[in-house]
Amino acid sequence: MREYEQEVREQYEIEIKSTRRTRGAFFCVGNADTEVFLMKETLASEKRAALLYLTLNRLEKTGKLKVDAPVFSRDGKLIVAARDGTRYMMKKWYSGRECDMKKEQELLLAAEKLGILHTHLKWQEPTAGELETLLCKYAVRSEDAAVSESGAVSENAATPGNGAVSEKKEKEPVLQQQFPEEEFQVRPPAARSPLDEMLRHNREMKKVRSFIRKRVVKNEFEALYLKHFEAMYEKACAITAAMEQSGCMQIYEKNVAENRMMHGDYNYHNILILPGDTAITNFEHMRIGIQVQDLYYFLRKAMEKYRWKQKLGVGIIRAYERQRRLEPGEWEYLGLQLAYPEKFWKTAGSYCRSNKAWLPEKSVEKLELAVNQEEEKTNFLKTIFGIHL
Secondary structure (H helix, E strand, O other), rough: OOOOHHOOOHOOOOOOOEEEEOOOEEEEEOOOOEEEEEEEEEEOOOOHHHHHHHHHHHHHHHHOOOEEOOOOOOOOOEEEEOOOEEEEEEEEOOOOOOOOOOOOOHHHHHHHHHHHHHHHHHHHOOOHHHHHHHHHHEEOOHHHHHHHHHOOOOOHHHHHHOOOOOOOOOOOEEEOOOHHHHHHOOOOHHHHOHHHHHHHHHHHHHHHHHHHHHOOOOOOOHHHHHHHHHHHHHHHHHHHHHHHOOOHHHHHHHHHHOOEEEEEOHHHHHEEEEEEEEEOOOOOEEEEEEOHHHHHHHHHHHHHHOOOHHHHHHHHHHHHHOOOOOOHHHHHHHHHHHOOOHHHHHHHHHHHHHOOOOOOHHHHHHHHHHHHHHHHHHHHHHHHHOOOO
């Protein structure tokens, strides 16, 4: 740990026994081996950090979830900047390991834990007590408070002759926020509607095709993309039309109206397997939206890894439903999202944003995988969801 990173760590009222570097973060162990923290680089705003603090502390209080709640510094900050400008957030952490995608049982455990998370993950405006905690943490003593503490007489203090009982009463410190109250209000953003998202993806797929067509010499990736574009794009448009005619927009509107929230990045990297339990981490992409989007993302990643193994796919959905039953509209939404050629779109977009002078072999492999698994995915969707492509 470099000197200025050490200075950041020292701004927290935490006794650290040892540290070690991990991806963009420092794993910190306290005097008691059970006290574990993660000091992580962050781009989050103060408002976003406050939102994470509120939401994750609420989840912890249910007693059913272990999450990585942020920790305040001595100065009441959730984000601390180092001398080089790098911003850090200290979070509660756990001694465990990432969920292993090669172990089916751990995938089922993670799906069930997601059902528990969705049962409790719902936005509510801060209570008076929660808001007071945040305001006090962020507040600094004003000059009036300094005068009061130096012995000045309070306006409300009892004086001879006014009939009040004379007693020494200490004036409470006046709290002054570090930023205006209207900016302090926290509320998670809402996700785009599923229809808007699919339409955007369709446009981007066409843009990639236009870009590749203009290139005089086509590399392996570009030739493969053009070869399969028509079939994939036709499928994407058909699924978008089905989404528009379905009840999925009503599901979206209902979830937003009820302030239901999703993790936003529920994958094996953000699931820690602990002795006898599981922790969910990295809620930075948390937002209001269709909760089952988390299940779709987790399920798609697992199915791509296991080549759309139907038994495992059903097992993951059932594990989730042991804690939270899917509504009929959510079931339809899950099937349509899985049917969309997401990996084909995503791989093409990543390629377009990359350095074209060097073609990563991984990009070609991912595009080939997206194409080669279509038949297996089609059978999966037909059997499990009754979707015929």
